[in-house]
Amino acid sequence: MADPVLSAQGVAVKQAARALRAASSATKDAALHGAADALLERAEAILAANALDLAAAMAARLGPGAIDRLTLDDARLAQMAAGLRGVAALPDPVGEVVDGSVRPNGLRVERVRVPLGVVGVIYENRPNVTSDAAGLCLKSGNAAFLRGSASAQATNLEIVAALREGLAAAGLPKPAVSLVEDTSREAAVAFMQLRGVIDCLIPRGGRALVAAMAEHATVPYVIDGDGNCHVYVDASADLDMATDIVLNAKTSRPGVCNAAETLLVHRDVAERFVPEVAAAMPQVLLRGDEATCALVARAVPATDEDYATEFLDLVLAVRVVDSIDAAIAHVERFGSGHSEAIVTRDLAAADRWVRDVDAAAVLVNASTRFVDGGELGLGAEVGISTQKLHARGPMGLRELTCTRWVVRGEGQVR
């Protein structure tokens, strides 16, 4: 699996990470603003490279969704630049003293936040991830080692050139943002196995990528996983509120991971609520259990497979349940541990939901769509973790750091 080009690149990235680790907030922010400037100044070259990628993608008959995700224009470039400036404006997590104490023997002990080192990101299609991920890594003092998709490689190379201009202008080493040159599958596997180089690998992609990580990765990683999110409408729910929340969770942006995929409705309110919510979103295809299909003519029968599916589309699975226990059991069986909401006026039901539903985020009387770095106050996010180790839920700048023990004494021995 050893790949000499990749290994050499890894050495350079790791070397650059040392400089990033010691860089001041002011230097890092200067690099971010410089990178934003360079993205705009180099717009012509970036868009020309993007046109090449797009031509190849069309020749390869990529679908319209993939083509759209691949496409850059002046507005999207401006968004990318603004994103970098936004990250520069966030507080620097590095150096935060998380906790500390003086031990009985006089040792002064602190846990201090430090960068991870080299953060690897594997992503698909969208070239804006190149600057978004690099910006968050840079601000948090990490080198960014990026592996984009083959279809966006020309565009990504131009974006990285612009980002490196910002690094160089601030006196930081260019390899602090590096793009894997070989876009083959073999190189991706070798990338996942760069032990001693990559301190944390973050996959941003679909199930196939996550499965490949589980199979091949030997470096530490955090899964940015599926969002099979539920809204449970309790017997005591304010049904108008419930309609608003379901409508928002399902339809405001169906293609994102914090959109709702299944609606669970308590039997006591199903007769009124299911037809109401169905009427409120005529554009949504409903796949329901028997009770739902009896209440809504357009609903088609749902299978277990439907309940397990993250549709990422204007499709909603619906199930009428006998109790909050049945709702929790359904979430336990089918949920992906992302975001789970209850709509209720019953305090005991709310407390029960919060206590017993095991997910990165549990919500009471709010849309699942709020589970997002920006909405929860993290400023920006590099992904949403559905695993439990290191980071759970939206990963912001803080989740791109680790802590380290600093122990100061006057000669103490044990």
Place this chain on the structure above:
Amino acid sequence: MADPVLSAQGVAVKQAARALRAASSATKDAALHGAADALLERAEAILAANALDLAAAMAARLGPGAIDRLTLDDARLAQMAAGLRGVAALPDPVGEVVDGSVRPNGLRVERVRVPLGVVGVIYENRPNVTSDAAGLCLKSGNAAFLRGSASAQATNLEIVAALREGLAAAGLPKPAVSLVEDTSREAAVAFMQLRGVIDCLIPRGGRALVAAMAEHATVPYVIDGDGNCHVYVDASADLDMATDIVLNAKTSRPGVCNAAETLLVHRDVAERFVPEVAAAMPQVLLRGDEATCALVARAVPATDEDYATEFLDLVLAVRVVDSIDAAIAHVERFGSGHSEAIVTRDLAAADRWVRDVDAAAVLVNASTRFVDGGELGLGAEVGISTQKLHARGPMGLRELTCTRWVVRGEGQVR
């Protein structure tokens, strides 16, 4: 790789984890005290099982060190019971609100500490790990899924039976502490791949185990890795303090991971310090560079292999360096990211060491031996992480938990 017995056990452990998650501190503490009582009450059965394991180990010609680690007696059982009571006395990390805020739209957002779920532990030989690890898991609300060594299986089964007596007496499900029945290598690999069951796997063992984890594990894990720890004696060091610290770091317990393995000495003080420290520990075999060998007659020439070795014995590699930069570069090349100490009176050197040495713990004027859960104030530890994700350094109860977002609203939508 699917192993039906193991999978069925996994289902039971996961089910038990749900009960643990919701258990009160009082219930968990009662189970810990009950388990401690049962360990003592069942001493005869445990020691009889241990005698069987020991007989088999001697027949298999295990070395004296391994035999010692495998051996239980009344004193060690009493220590294990006291350990469980000590864990019961520690604060419960579950339920801690790590941070929280009210968002501009009125959403009340909290991050709350919750158990990981099922914690897997793979360990070798020492049967006391069975109760130590189970106790920490139980206190932190996790089910413990344990895989000990074949050589200790009879002993471990008896210990688990005692622990389960404590669980049952407190009304908690027995499978909350479970031991993998099949001690084959194949079953260990299947154990490392129990995705959906094990939320965090902790290996407690040598390099071969860590390498096997990197190769086979598909569940999230935290590495309890090697400790190739250094003490650097700076030009400005108080040399008497330096001798005390080196002596303590090397000789107080040479077989543990926070013992020092290499001594780095600034050239300006080498002529005085190296002979002094060598004379202070005549029982230690020294492997030195040319300068060291010229100063100490008994020193033998060191190789790069020596500098890379965690001796875990009364052996110390020594190198004379020209500067703090050279010391840091040596640590960077050979260190395992565990614990790195400087002895100095120079503030700039201390600050430089703390800033630029990348390890779980950096120490100024203190022995590396302090890098331990008890000494740093964590109460007890399940291992010492040398990776950067999730936990770095000693892993106490808090490191056996994760956080979860709890979002409360009044019908907010995006």
